[in-house]
Every structure is written in structure tokens, then in C-alpha cells.
Amino acid sequence: MTQTMESQIKGKRVKLHDMCLRDGMHSMRHQIPVERMVEIASGLDAAGVPLIQVTHGDGLGGSSLNYGRGMHTDEEYLRAVVPVVKNAKVSVLHVPGIGTLDELRMAADCGAGCVHVATHCTEADVAEQHVGLGRELGLDTVGFLMMAHMTPVDALVEQALLMESYGAQTVYCVDSAGYMLPDEVTARIGSMREALQDETEIGFHGHHNLGMGVANSLAAIASGATRIDGSAAGFGAGAGNTPLEVFAAVLDRMGVDTGVDTFALMDVAEDSVLPMMAKPPRADRDSLTLGYAGVYSTFLYPAKDCERKYGVPARDILVELGRKRMIGGQEDMIEDTALTMAKDRGLMGHNSKGDRAIA
């Protein structure tokens, strides 16, 4: 007898984790005003969302020329948001190599209760110090394996075991490029579930570049994930994250218990999040290319900037970045690649000023 999706997930309990104030920072080029953050976080909290992430899009310390400067510092955002959230835990993203341990201590001091320690899917061993500090600070500590489509299932499981050995209480399979299809999610989450200890939770973080955010998240729950990231109104890098209010509605119908008030969440998405952005994230040709070619979702806007500046189509730049196997954090290589392509295509001379390029 065929097993239906509903029979595999009905009755499960799943924690939803909202990303619109962190991954959504990419959609807003890291310019969300503090009062908007406070309003949205309060709304999400009142809707019963148990975890809300608040950080620069690239995590603690991400405010930089490379990733874009934040309108406010991480500390300013956290000091404003944490006190207004009554039931939810505020979480932060922390990428070793970008953020430092001092910044994680600062976040804990601000009252953050959870940290996603993120590394590329093959480099978990740079996270040992940071996962260790997260635990020491009493944070709900997560090992967050990004671009998980770029490594075979067995290798991903090994990295997940490393994260667990450092003390991560939850390990994520992160589809940073929005590239995965449901069967790929099933294979990864299923194998992680088999290998990790029973008390270690498994999470999935999707991007909607191929429109698969909801389907992939269902596949993740069916294979053992108990934490799912999404974002109110789908705010997030590329074509955005799994739209959280849509996913909550789907889970309601399928009998999965999230504790979230779906109508209240819809209202936050519609009334507070959506009005912030002139052009909400969608799978335009460039975002779709991210998902199609397996490229890091946050490369989207800088690639569009380079298209304007150097006359090379963003889609071509993104495909080339994928071919060169660039990973999360290598935003500097977008302009470098665009410059090289512009030179090769005769759009500009060597060392000429970008803004004088003839497109």
C-alpha cells in the first residue's frame, strides 16, 4: 500500500523558526528599521511562532563592505527586539570566519536564546569553538550545514556527526541555493536521522528559488525533521525562504501540530512584512537561476548590481559563479567575476572604472 504524505506526518510536532528578520535582511539589503523589526517580532511572537531569528543577513558581524552594512548594529537590533518578545526565543546566525566569539557573547548578553552556527556543508570542523561557546552560554545550539546539495549524502552525515560531537543539539540540512528537490531532501534528512542520536533534533532550511520550499519542508518532516525554517511573506535571499504562513496553513490541514495561529501569522506577513518592500522576492529569472544552477541565494542582489555596473547579465554571472563552485561568504567574487567577464566580452578595458563601462 502506498504511504501518503499525510500519513507520514500527521500528529507530529514541529517547531517553526521565522527567518524574515535575518534571511529577510537580504531582501531589504540589511536596511530594516529597528521599529519595523520590533513590530514584526512582536507580531510573530503573538502568533505563537516559537523561534525568531534576528541578525544581519550574513550573521553576527556580517555588517561589512563585502556583505553590505546594516542600518543598525546586531546589538541595536537585539537590544530592541528581545525585550518585546514574550514567549518566543530570539535566535542569531553566526558564521565562523565572519563573526567572532565576542559577538556571540554579546548576543547572549542581549538575551538571545538560540544560535545557528553555520558552516559550508563540508567544513563543520571550523565550528567547534563556536558550538562549544554556544553551549557554554546556555544557548539552544544548532549546527547549520549550508549549501548541503554540494556534498554527497554520506559526507553530509559525517559532518552532521561532527556538529553533534561538538555539542550541537540540533543539526540542519540547509538548502542555501534552493536547489534541492523533495527526494534529495528525503535522502539527506533520512540519513541524518538514522545516524544522529535520538535526542539530537534535525532541521531543514529551504529557499524558494524553484518554488519547492513547502514541498521540501514536508519531505523533511516526513523523514524526521522537527524544526523547519521559513519566513513570513517569504522574505529571504534569492526568491526567499519557505513562506511561513503558507507552510503553517498546509501543516494545519495535514494535522501537524506547530502551536502557531495561522491567521495571526498571515496578518503579520500581509500587514507588517510585505509593505516594507517595493518588490517582494519572487522566482524571477535570476532567482530561478540560483535554484537551477545551485548557487548561493544571497549572491542575487550583488549580481544584479554588477549587471547594472558592468553590463554583464546577472544570470550569466550567477551561472559562472556556480561553475567556479563559489560558496556562501564569497560575495567579493561576484564583482571580481563580473569584471573578468566584462573584460573578456570587451565591455571594458583593463583597470578601467566600473562606472564608465560601456554596456
Next chain:
Amino acid sequence: MTKVKCAIIGPGNIGTDLLYKLMRSDVLEPVWMVGIDPESEGLARAADLGIKTSAEGVDGMLPHVLEDGVQIAFDATSAYVHAENSRKLNELGVLMIDLTPAAIGPLCVPPVNLEELISRSVMNVNMVTCAGQATIPMVNAVSRVQTVDYAEIIATVASLSIGPGTRKNIDEFTRTTSAAVQKVGGAGSGKAIVVINPAEPPLMMRDTIYCETAETPDQEAITKSVHEMIEQVQKYVPGYRLKNGPTFDGNKVAIFLEVEGLGDFLPKYAGNLDIMTAAATRTAEMFGTEILAGRMELKAIAKGLAA
């Protein structure tokens, strides 16, 4: 021709690559290599090359330092043991070139501040980090033209070129580099970002340097200064290349580099490791030239006074 005799502490990849570079030097002569593992391949290789070896660490070499005339030692071990190694050898008048993150002595980036360090006759210099060696010359190339309020560097290295020590201590790596971007590079404040890329075949080291100038950047003077500085670094790292830039966007200057190693013992993509051993060799050669010319005298640091 008389050469300055050198010792290498740590027979790993870095130590072995250093050994190959020293054997080619006109100024330096490697005579000792020490480690702590009798089974070490690095020690066996050094012994085959006619170098004296000991698996008893620095202590195994100490009784022979004076009779063998060792004047410069390279420490390629770890920050944890460097202080002791340095104290013991400084007491015997041996100059220490520190490739660990210990940074007891002043930070050294050869084309930026080596001359000044030699004039101060310091007995211990620290080689910062690979990211620092690759990027600080560029920060300085801009800051010597006009005031740099902020500099940010992004170093991307191949996964295979980053050992377990750096991985475990990546926070020290980024913080040491940030501090050096400011202190040695001459920026008002600094930030360092490190990315480890696992692509196969391995990517060559890439470095991006952003500087924000206080006033509108003098494009011509900065471009000229950058090219001149690249030539200085190419004297010891021939594969140090400008890929793109400098580009100017408001007060932001962007420089995109690639660093290819010489491929002595380490693979060519590991330009990050090569630039460390090459900078250390360059530093020792400059000190060595002064010693041979009688312009610098190494002084033993009395017991209890050494760092």
C-alpha cells in the same frame, strides 16, 4: 660564501616547505630541524637532506646551538609552545621568526615594516597570518597615499590547505588578521573575513581588499602605489597577482588578488601557506644580510628577561 645558519622547529608541511626555500637561499643555510615525533616523515626527509635532526623538540637542539652557530630559528609549531621555544633560544642569542599565532614579538609584513624592525634589532618577529601576509601590503599601498578610515579583507583558501590547528582556532585567525590590518596596514579600523572553499580541483588562494579612504581617493596615485607594492611582494612570492582593480566606487577602493604558491613542498594552490614561508624566508634573509655585513649583532637575552 658565509651564510647565516638556521634551525626549523616543527617538521610539518610548513617546516618542510621552509626547509626547501632555505636550501635555495644565498644568505641562509638550514642546519637543524626539530620535532617531537621520532616517526615524523618531515624529520626523516630533513635527515636525508643532510640536516641535523632531533625528535626531542627544541631541548634536543639546545646543547648544540652555540657550537653549530645557529643564529636564526623559525618556529612552525603552535602558539602554545612558542613562548617557551623563544625564551630558550633568545637566551642563546638566536633570533626567532615566529610563524605561529603567538605574536609575542612585533608583527612583520616584509614590504611594509621589515626595515623598521631590523633597525630596532628585535629578537622575535611574528609573521601574522597567511591572510595578513597577502592583504596587508595592499592596505598599506593605499594608506601610504592617503588616510584609510577602514579596511576590510576577505581571504578565500582551499579547504585542503587549512590544517586542523587553524580550523580549531579560526577565531584567533580572524582576530589576529583584523588587528594587523589596522596596526601594520595603517587603517583606522579593520575587519577580516575568512572563507574555506572545498572545490575540487582546489581553488587558488584569493584575496579581496576593500579600503575606505577619508577623502576622495586619488585614483592615479593609489593605482600606482598598488602596482609598486605588488612588485615588492613578487620579489619573494612570484605568484602574487592582481586579478582585477583597483576599482573605485565613491571612497571605496577594491583590489582583487590571486596568490599562487611556488609549489616547493606544498601544492601551488596553497598560496596561503607559500606566502607565509616565503615571507618568513624573506624576513630572515634581510636580517641575515645585516648580520653578515656586521651591521647587526644578535644579543643573547639574559635569563628571566626574555619574552
